[in-house]
Amino acid sequence: MVxxxxxxxxxxxxxxxxxxxxxxxxxxxxxxxxxxxxDKVQNVTFQDMFESVYTVYTQFGTLLFSAFIIMQFYVDYKxxxxxxxxxxxxSELRYYLTKVGMILLATxxxxxxxxILVCVPYAxxxxxxxxxxxxxxxxxxxxxxxxxxxFIFSNFLVxxxxxxxxxxxxxxxxxxxxxxxxxxxxxxxxxxYHHLISYLDGKIEITSxxxxxxxxxxxxxxxxxxxxxAVLCLRRRWAKNGx
Amino acid sequence: xxxxxxxxxxxxKCLLENVNVDFKSKTINHILGKNGTGKTCLAKAxxxxxxxxxxxxxxxxxxxxxxxxxNLPSDLKVxxxxxxxxxxxxxxxxxxxxxxxxxxxxxxxxxxxNLSDGQKQKIKLLFFLATQPEIVVLDEFTNALDKKSCxxxxxxxxxxxxxxxxxxINITHNLTDIEYLEGAYYLIENKNILSNMTKEKxxxxxxxx
Numbered sequence: 001m002v003x004x005x006x007x008x009x010x011x012x013x014x015x016x017x018x019x020x021x022x023x024x025x026x027x028x029x030x031x032x033x034x035x036x037x038x039d040k041v042q043n044v045t046f047q048d049m050f051e052s053v054y055t056v057y058t059q060f061g062t063l064l065f066s067a068f069i070i071m072q073f074y075v076d077y078k079x080x081x082x083x084x085x086x087x088x089x090x091s092e093l094r095y096y097l098t099k100v101g102m103i104l105l106a107t108x109x110x111x112x113x114x115x116i117l118v119c120v121p122y123a124x125x126x127x128x129x130x131x132x133x134x135x136x137x138x139x140x141x142x143x144x145x146x147x148x149x150x151f152i153f154s155n156f157l158v159x160x161x162x163x164x165x166x167x168x169x170x171x172x173x174x175x176x177x178x179x180x181x182x183x184x185x186x187x188x189x190x191x192x193y194h195h196l197i198s199y200l201d202g203k204i205e206i207t208s209x210x211x212x213x214x215x216x217x218x219x220x221x222x223x224x225x226x227x228x229x230a231v232l233c234l235r236r237r238w239a240k241n242g243x
Numbered sequence: 244x245x246x247x248x249x250x251x252x253x254x255x256k257c258l259l260e261n262v263n264v265d266f267k268s269k270t271i272n273h274i275l276g277k278n279g280t281g282k283t284c285l286a287k288a289x290x291x292x293x294x295x296x297x298x299x300x301x302x303x304x305x306x307x308x309x310x311x312x313x314n315l316p317s318d319l320k321v322x323x324x325x326x327x328x329x330x331x332x333x334x335x336x337x338x339x340x341x342x343x344x345x346x347x348x349x350x351x352x353x354x355x356x357n358l359s360d361g362q363k364q365k366i367k368l369l370f371f372l373a374t375q376p377e378i379v380v381l382d383e384f385t386n387a388l389d390k391k392s393c394x395x396x397x398x399x400x401x402x403x404x405x406x407x408x409x410x411x412i413n414i415t416h417n418l419t420d421i422e423y424l425e426g427a428y429y430l431i432e433n434k435n436i437l438s439n440m441t442k443e444k445x446x447x448x449x450x451x452x
Contacts, residue, residue: 076316
């Protein structure tokens with residue numbers, strides 16, 4: 001608990017939570033601007049707004065969030081703080097999980113703000129949990145993947161472009177076959193995205209959508225387990241990168 | 244701490260070869276050596292952060308290294324470091340170190356990145372020494388410090404070595420360290436660590452190369 005508290009203090013002191021929340025709000029703004037300017041929508045409805053904001057999260061998330069997530073690891077490597085963590089009793093995995101925990105708290109705050117901004121202007125408070133769960137599902141995925149890359153690479157540019165490459169490669173691979181969709185699970189070209197659109201168009205019921213949302217979190221859980229295995233396999237890099 | 248048949252290489256370059264040396268316990272052991280002789284690699288090997296051949300007797304003991312590559316997060320405030328030090332380690336030891344290092348003179352609301360080099364080193368000493376290590380490796384610890392900070396730290400270390408059960412290994416090329424910190428002297432030369440040297444002998448050998 002002392003360790004998690006320390007990590008939260010760092011995030012408060014370096015204004016990570018503030019910046020992360022502002023990027024989430026920027027996503028909502030971007031969703032609205034794209035609707036009005038590119039799609040030329042005159043009367044923006046709740047459906048339009050939710051779809052557009054969710055698309056911004058799925059399509060631009062890697063670009064918008066990766067730098068800030070990678071920085072949480074890069075700074076420790078650059079400043080050579082790893083021995084400090086080791087002295088406090090952190091193992092490689094505990095360090096990774098604590099960072100991920102700290103970042104996930106930021107994503108929860110950000111997703112909550114975004115959901116409120118999407119729902120409240122349209123008085124759609126009943127949709128708040130759905131909007132929040134969809135956005136947070138995407139954010140958990142980003143946090144896990146980008147944190148793992150940040151943990152592995154001590155060079156900021158290598159980490160940033162690796163996450164960018166992984167994102168593009170995922171889209172290319174998923175386009176090859178429906179079975180490969182898991183490589184770009186949240187992308188706008190995949191089935192998961194179309195389920196949401198079907199719900200917004202009134203083609204499927206909320207119960208079906210909630211079922212698919214549960215699938216999102218199962219997917220995130222599997223990604224989490226894969227990331228943990230990657231961290232354990234590459235744990236020697238932690239000390240090598242930061243001492 | 245004792246090195247037996249100790250060899251160290253980095254990227255195929257042999258830095259230390261078949262070294263046998265015994266460091267004196269509860270003493271400040273100064274190791275002098277020129278740049279590139281493997282001083283920092285030796286420090287990293289002593290805390291298990293680098294591969295080596297041979298044996299290090301005492302590596303299982305509580306070893307901590309304080310150098311330019313073991314820092315405290317710059318975005319934390321002094322009070323955060325003090326808080327976590329007191330929570331995780333012995334409060335009495337931490338409080339004593341705060342007094343001995345005159346940390347009360349530093350504003351607790353300052354972030355680490357805003358402190359002077361001397362103040363940063365004092366906070367690092369507080370944090371790492373609060374763990375009550377049996378062996379402390381100081382790697383180029385007084386580099387880039389002003390004279391006053393150096394003398395504050397010399398005075399602290401001279402007192403600390405008398406009152407604790409700690410062995411200090413001071414890896415340095417700062418001859419002022421040798422002048423003001425009494426102890427045992429070693430020289431890294433020709434991939435070996437020469438021991439049983441007097442202060443004058445080690446300084447002369449270091450200067451003349």
